[in-house]
Amino acid sequence: MITPSVISTFVDYEACKRRIYSLALPGEPSACSEEQRAIFLRTVLDFSQTMSVHALGALLRYLDLHWSNLNMDLHTKPHFMTLKRISLLDIVLMDEDTYRGLQIFNTQAHPSGFKRGVQGSNKEGLSLFHLFSKCYSKVGQARLRLLLRHPTTDIGTLRQRQDVIEFFMKPQSDSIMRNICSSLRYIKNVNGILAKIKALSAKAFVWKSLYNTLYNAVVISEICENARRASQYLDKIASFDTNKLYEMALYMNRIIDFDLSKSEGKFTVKVGVDADLDMKKQTMASLHGLMSETAKVEMERLPSFIEECTMLYMPHLGYLLGVRAWSDHLTLEQKELPDMKFMYNFVRPTLSTEKVIQIKQGRHPLYLLTCDNFVANDAESSREAGFVKILTGPNASGKSIY
Incomplete structure (x- = not known):
């Protein structure tokens, strides 16, 4: 809630607008200029609504100043995922007592004391939401x-919903309803999927989820084509331009080998998409035989005592x-062999519950890769040798490596 006193501290419209223009949203074009970001933000926010600009600018400023107190972390900044416009004209305002009296929601904690209070462990009890929640997707x-938390008073919206419910309650609509429900179960949260892809952390199943979402969204639109006259809402779904979604799903199916990606647990491209990539795959596939032949050649020039x-x-x-x-x-x-370079000498450490650390001829594994004349170091920490060590020396003398 933005109070008038908070708005008065950040009342300048231009300052509010500049703060909004500095927002970096995940949905904006990559590497966009300030002008492009301004155009993008105009698509999600009407800057002619001065009160909205004032309120949003004041909220952003408040979060900038107090984020460390709200998040209890001094080293992070607020991240904004998206901007949504909400109109209060048609929203029914109800207090929590009314929600509890009507039993619209009835959240129950997990019966286990170990899971009680853990995020996602609560379940819905006997409530209207539990009664009506027959959804096939999260x-x-x-x-x-x-919708139940923010019911509307708009008559047109309510009648659209009634028309849809009336249509699907008819026996002749049973096959259409079952086909739509079978496709809805594959619809996932696209924003979360795209965030993982942009962060380069998407697993193979994430790409499969994106493909299933695109494909089944097209299927649902085509199914509604046969029922568009029954409801304005179904007509809106059937009229949606799904060409881009179809093209994206088609390209993904042509490029990604989903079966091989699932078996190998990584993103795998189909054969024939890129000639250079196919050549590298063939090289990798023949690597086992190449290693065996190379090992035979190396065995001939090793000393006779190497079996x-x-x-x-x-x-x-x-x-x-x-x-x-x-x-x-x-x-x-x-251990030195002719024309050979000894790489590692790792040994199995002896584990102990005592406060003792004893290292003989220790080497840093990563530093060995960049230095040929690495000097091994001994280290000992015990009651007799002391638990605290103080290292002194000039820069680049090896203190961090030690």
């Missing part, structure tokens, strides 16, 4: 909760030749 459940070797490929390091220790208790000098 997006639909969230929408139904919003077996293994060739490994690590993308970040390259090709590595693995050789088993040919004798017990070998020193570092005895």
Whole structure:
């Protein structure tokens, strides 16, 4: 709630507008200029509504100044996902006592003491929302909760909903309803999916969810084509331009190998999309045989006391030749082989419940990759050797590595 006193502290319209223009929303075009951002924001906010601009600017300013107190974190800033316009003209205002009296919602805590209070552990008890919530998608459940939380007084909207309910209550509409419901179960929250894709953290199933959402949205629009005369709302769905959605789903189906992505657990492109990528895939597929042949060649030039070797490929390091220790208790000098470079000497540490850390000839694994003359270090922390160590020395002398 923005009070008049808060607005008065940030009343300048131009200052409010500049603060709104500085918003960075996930839905805006990537790498857009200030002018492009201004055009994008005009599509979601009417800047001619001065009171709305004042209120939003004051809210943003308030969050900027008090976010650390609201979020209890000094090192974060507020992130704004989207802007939505809400009109209060047709919204029915009810207090919480009325909601409880009508039993519209009845949230119950989890019976387990371990899960009680955990986010997402509550369930809906006997209520109107529980009675009417026959939605086949989580997006639909969230929408139904919003409709019950903010009922409307608009007669036209109410009649549209009545027409839809009347149509689907008829026996001859049963097949259409079942087909729509079977497609609705695949509709997911697109905003969340796109956020993961933009953050480069989308798994294979996320891409599959996006494809299913696009495909089934087109299917629902086509199903409503046969029932568009029954309701203005169904006619609106049938009239929706789904060409872009169809093209996106078509391109995804042509590019992404969903079956192979599911089995391998990673994003996989179909064969024939890119010639260079296909060549690299063939090289990777033949890598096992190549490693075996290379290991045979390397075995011929190794000393006779080496009975077996293994060739490994690590993308970040390259090709590595693995050789088993040919004798017990070998020193570092005895492990040297002609024309070979010894890479690692990791040993299994001895675990102890005592306050003891004892390292002999310790090497930093990452530093070994960039330095040929790394000096091993010993370290000991115990009651006798002391628990606190103070390291002094000039810059780049190895304090952090140690």
